[in-house]
Amino acid sequence: MKVIKIIKDVVCFLYQWLIFFPIFFVLTILTAITVMIFSPLFGNKFWGYYPPKWWSRLTCWLALCRVKVTGRENLDPKQSYVFVANHQGAFDIFLVYGFLNQNIKWVQKQSLRKIPLVGKASEIAGHVFVDNSSAVSRAITIQKAKKQIVDGVSMMMFPEGSRTRDGKLGRFKRGAFQIAIDMGLPIVPLTINGSYDVLNARSRIIHPGKMELIIHKPISTENLTEKDIPALIQQARDNIYADLWEKYK
Secondary structure (H helix, E strand, O other): OHHHHHHHHHHHHHHHHHHHHHHHHHHHHHHHHHHOOOHHOOOOOHHHOHHHHHHHHHHHHHHEEEEEOOHHOOOOOOOEEEEOOOOOOOOOOHHHHHOOOEEEEEEEHHHHHOOHHHHHHHHHHHHHEEEEOOHHHHHHHHHHHHHOOOOOOOOEEEOEEEOOOOOOOOOOOOOHHHHHHHHOOOEEEEEOOOOOOHOOOOOOOOOEEEHHHHHHHOOOOOOOOHHHHHHHHHHHHHHHHHHOHHHHO
């Protein structure tokens, strides 16, 4: 079994560096340039979403990953939501962006702004970069995020903050839930399965496999206040946990 695993790792490594990364690099540059050119001219609601959506889909297919999505019937395309998901691995972004089928703006780490072309394209597309340097900076970040959630556009956040180190579900932070209550928007939990095995925080090799995105029913925040946040967090976390594959529980 160990020999077979070594052979698989070698094959994955060669495919990753000889095929996946060269094509992914070109796709990324083309997508970033498209967003940077057309979003300022025609608005980022379309051009900040659809090119990255297809970039994400192509990335999943290029990585030879099989994708299953359930629960799309729970969503109204004209309604804005705050989506929250567990954060298993690097491919979570491609899975959600490519297959959720909802126009979303991401709340991203400040460090991603430094990525050449991608950081600038993300800014132009209307994604929000988190600044955790101070309470004032965090408040400004939240205000920027709120401005993007209009006309059916939704927000996407990973309340764990960073990728899991062991595949298990971590503690949730309050930010996404505070925004949802402040704006009176429903929270939609998303369960992600499989991306931990494809490319987790400890791995440097992409392993093709099955990924699953489960869209849960929206949780209303109507008439909720800040004191209700702990219960709201627990409800969303419980929904996500319930549909995790057993090996991730």
